[in-house]
Amino acid sequence: MMQEMAARPPAPIAVSLGDPAGVAPELIAEAWMRRREAGIAPFFVVGGALALGMAAATRGLTLPVRQIERPADAFSVFDEALPVLGEADCAPSFGAPDDSGARLALHSLTEATQLARTGAASAIVTGPIAKIRLAAIGFTQPGQTEFLADACAMAHEAAVMMLAGPSLRTVPLTVHEPLSAVPGLITAELICAKARIVARALARDYGLPAARIAVTGLNPHAGEDGRMGREEIEVIAPAIARLQAEGLAVTGPHPADALFAAHERERFDVALCMYHDQALIPIKTLDFEEGVNVTLGLPLVRTSPDHGTAFGIAGQGKASAGAMIAALRMAGECAVARAQGAPA
Numbered sequence: 375m376m377q378e379m380a381a382r383p384p385a386p387i388a389v390s391l392g393d394p395a396g397v398a399p400e401l402i403a404e405a406w407m408r409r410r411e412a413g414i415a416p417f418f419v420v421g422g423a424l425a426l427g428m429a430a431a432t433r434g435l436t437l438p439v440r441q442i443e444r445p446a447d448a449f450s451v452f453d454e455a456l457p458v459l460g461e462a463d464c465a466p467s468f469g470a471p472d473d474s475g476a477r478l479a480l481h482s483l484t485e486a487t488q489l490a491r492t493g494a495a496s497a498i499v500t501g502p503i504a505k506i507r508l509a510a511i512g513f514t515q516p517g518q519t520e521f522l523a524d525a526c527a528m529a530h531e532a533a534v535m536m537l538a539g540p541s542l543r544t545v546p547l548t549v550h551e552p553l554s555a556v557p558g559l560i561t562a563e564l565i566c567a568k569a570r571i572v573a574r575a576l577a578r579d580y581g582l583p584a585a586r587i588a589v590t591g592l593n594p595h596a597g598e599d600g601r602m603g604r605e606e607i608e609v610i611a612p613a614i615a616r617l618q619a620e621g622l623a624v625t626g627p628h629p630a631d632a633l634f635a636a637h638e639r640e641r642f643d644v645a646l647c648m649y650h651d652q653a654l655i656p657i658k659t660l661d662f663e664e665g666v667n668v669t670l671g672l673p674l675v676r677t678s679p680d681h682g683t684a685f686g687i688a689g690q691g692k693a694s695a696g697a698m699i700a701a702l703r704m705a706g707e708c709a710v711a712r713a714q715g716a717p718a
């Protein structure tokens with residue numbers, strides 16, 4: 375079905391290549407091929423012209439690629455060819471990641487971030503990377519979210535991961551942490567800080583001025599009045615009370631097991647969950663092929679498909695481009711919302 379892009383962002387979107395041995399290049403290529411029907415705003419990729427062409431070919435696509443000299447050139451090129459900025463490249467072996475691919479992924483991410491920071495790009499959409507592969511070449515952050523926080527000179531906690539799909543939005547309070555460390559990391563200050571960032575961002579970028587935030591408990595049955603854990607009584611409920619006193623539409627702590635049933639999802643705009651899998655399992659179950667990973671709280675717009683590198687199916691024509699397309703669409707919509715002056 376033909377989708378409409380509401381308005382064009384003031385600058386094109388910068389896309390980082392992701393790990394070239396994974397599914398990202400083929401999905402970027404497919405998204406460009408479907409740009410009109412999907413209503414995707416003009417974008418360019420930083421590096422990887424050869425990798426993109428090779429990846430497209432594995433899906434039977436003949437991809438016209440054109441080198442551009444400046445981000446703004448993407449506007450005139452985008453209709454005819456996929457614009458690529460810069461010469462950095464490699465010839466990937468799909469499904470077999472290596473250090474040269476990891477270096478290209480990091481270069482592309484670094485450059486695209488810089489362009490979004492300066493406003494030369496109106497948003498960044500990041501292709502999935504394998505964290506362990508990047509760590510092997512010196513990437514020190516747990517993920518791209520924290521990389522972006524560092525690039526913007528912000529504390530890691532100020533860059534808030536949100537997963538968004540047609541069925542729901544979720545935010546993990548703690549992110550890439552071992553489960554055993556989670557209880558010790560849950561504080562009222564962190565809950566309040568992240569809830570405030572979520573509320574501001576949903577107002578600014580998503581047109582939700584009074585977002586309803588459902589906060590989960592940590593323990594089974596949200597602790598069952600302290601019989602199954604005390605974090606709800608000692609930490610989570612006091613944080614919710616503080617946020618309510620500030621006027622935020624926050625409820626909870628809710629038992630997490632039933633919160634994502636259809637009838638419950640109608641009662642909130644976003645769920646603030648205590649740890650990674652509590653937030654990501656529901657969305658990847660309900661919305662895997664349209665799920666978007668967004669970073670809230672940054673001075674720039676950043677989205678990414680919800681899935682990873684999927685090395686096991688790369689280059690086989692099996693991967694769905696749905697989440698990549700959704701990430702590109704959402705980046706364009708958020709960039710337009712900011713350009714139209716939604717309050718920070």
Ligand SMILES: NC(=O)c1ccc[n+]([C@@H]2O[C@H](COP(=O)([O-])OP(=O)(O)OC[C@H]3O[C@@H](n4cnc5c(N)ncnc54)[C@H](O)[C@@H]3O)[C@@H](O)[C@H]2O)c1
Pocket residue numbers: 397501502503504505506518667678679680681682683684685686687692693694695697
């Ligand atoms: N945005 C990101 O950068 C991001 C997100 C998640 C995971 N990762 C990284 O990706 C690597 C692999 O992680 P994983 O295996 O847990 O997750 P994954 O998302 O790569 O794969 C999970 C499952 O989903 C399938 N899958 C993934 N994308 C798909 C698509 N577009 N269409 C159809 N099926 C798809 C895979 O084949 C696999 O069966 C890890 O190194 C992880 O750190 C990166």
Ligand SMILES: N[C@H](C(=O)O)[C@H](O)COP(=O)(O)O
Pocket residue numbers: 516517518519520654667678680681682
């Ligand atoms: N936690 C995300 C997920 O599992 O989908 C993913 O690892 C992405 O993290 P970054 O965007 O921080 O790289």
